[in-house]
Amino acid sequence: MSFSLQQLHMFTTIVDCGSLGRAASTLGLTQPALSRAIKRLESTVGSPLFERHAKGMQLTAIGEALLPHAMSLQRDAENAQEELDAMRGLKKGVIKVGAVASIATLVLPVALGNVLKKWPNLRVEAHEGVWDKLAEGLLTHEIDIALATSDVQTDEISAIADCRWTDYSHVVASANHPLRRKRQLRLEDTLSQQWTLTPEGTSPYAHMKSTFATAGVPFPEIAVQTRSVTLIKSLVARSGFITWMSEPMYDMEKAAGIMDRLKIDGLEAPRTLTAFRRRDGILPAPAVKLLDELRHLTSGIPERA
Template sequence: MNFSFPQLQAFTTIISSGSLGRAADALHITQPALSRTIKKLETELGAALFERHSKGMRLTAIGEALLPHATLLLREAESAHEEIDAMRGLAKGTIRVGAVASIATLVLPLAVSSVLARWPNLRVEIVEGVWDRLADSLMKHEIDLVLSMAVPDTSEIVAISSCRWEDTSHVVAALDHPLRRKADLCLADTLDQQWCAPPRGTGPFEHMQQVFAEHGLGMPAIAVETRSITVLKSLVTRAGFLSWMAAPMYDTESAAGVFDTLPVPGLVGRRTLTAFRRRQGILPSPALKLLEQLNTIVPEYNQP
């Protein structure tokens, strides 16, 4: 069965708009014309896609089944247009990338700046999050690249081996934290302090857990768990909490004398970072341009 681009665009726009009227306005067509397009699609499918009710449009089971495929087909069509434009030298399009916070803080902005300096007609959409959410967005074709901690490949997502680097993570504390005055400070001294950290199951939490285990220690009691980097930094700065952060995440705070690494002798948590893509399909040309710049920048951050 063949679907036309206008049919799929009409279908997804109704879903995002919530009503025929708003969808027709967004598509710059009349409501009767939009109704005819959807009716033709339903006739070809032999099933209704929407249930009409007083508050708008609601997807049927058939509509729910069609939605991910329609989204994918539209995104692939958009990528094809971008690829052709790039081949014609127009270099237009959108880079859609997701990154964990430490990469979004430093490495990604440098790469984006380099890309836009060479190809100013490109646009960039950045999603910040933890691995599970970024992986989900990658599979939904909401983004085309993910920059995160290295994890095993799956049947759907693979690492890009050419784009791999390392950073370090540390215990961080305010400059006036009492532990800074302790002689012979060791990691065990942090266990009875107030801690804040990303939630269990996230990459930073698991990395911290691994480092503590390597020192023969269990995890400290985490008083506050949050995905918000702003909240974590505020708790460290203003409330005397300890936390676990990758060094690029707090280089600005360190330079400003707000908070910094707690100097625990011999404690350095190294981790490997990499780029990921969908196993199936090709990377859109705009994403390839970002990857090219990342491959230029990340060697500077590789540790010996």
């Protein structure tokens, strides 16, 4: 059994448009010509792909089974054409990457800068989000690489074992926060403070909750929950709040003397950051270039003793 990319494109266009007439208009074909092409595809498959109704076209069970494969084959063909065009200088390749905030703040910008110096014809589509959004982006082909703290692999998404590294999170406060005057600061001492944090379901929230549980300390009341890193930093710097944040997230404010970690006895909170990809299909060449640079960068990040 073999299909042409043209047949698969017609098939997916009908699915997108919902009717033969709208699909024919989109493709610039007559409706009879498109109908004949789909019948030839159905003959190749050996079964109807659509149930034809007065209000449109509905996929059969066989059509439902064919659809994800048809979409994947088309995307692989587009990636291959894009790579060949880029090699001939006809078209720029596209790096499609997503990352959680801490990676988007430090490691990813450095990696992208280095890649674009070597391959100036490439362009970048970068997305920032929590793991659920990144996983969805991988499955819909909105991104080709996801950089996150989650280590949940599925039948469709796999971790890239040789592209992972460690960073550390801390309780962060302004440079003049009253807790800095306390000797031998303990994690329990933070419970009486006003906290701001990203919402439940985000990586910082989960990491902080796990760290407090491991230390046997109750999880504090969070006065302000927000996905806005800018707001969190402003609350810490201007309003006396404390937060939970990885080192790369506040390195500029630390350098400026605005905020820094609180030195809490016994607190050590590492987390593993990992690159992920779809299991199926070939990783596009622009994504491979970024991945190679990430491997180079993260291999130089030292582990703490």
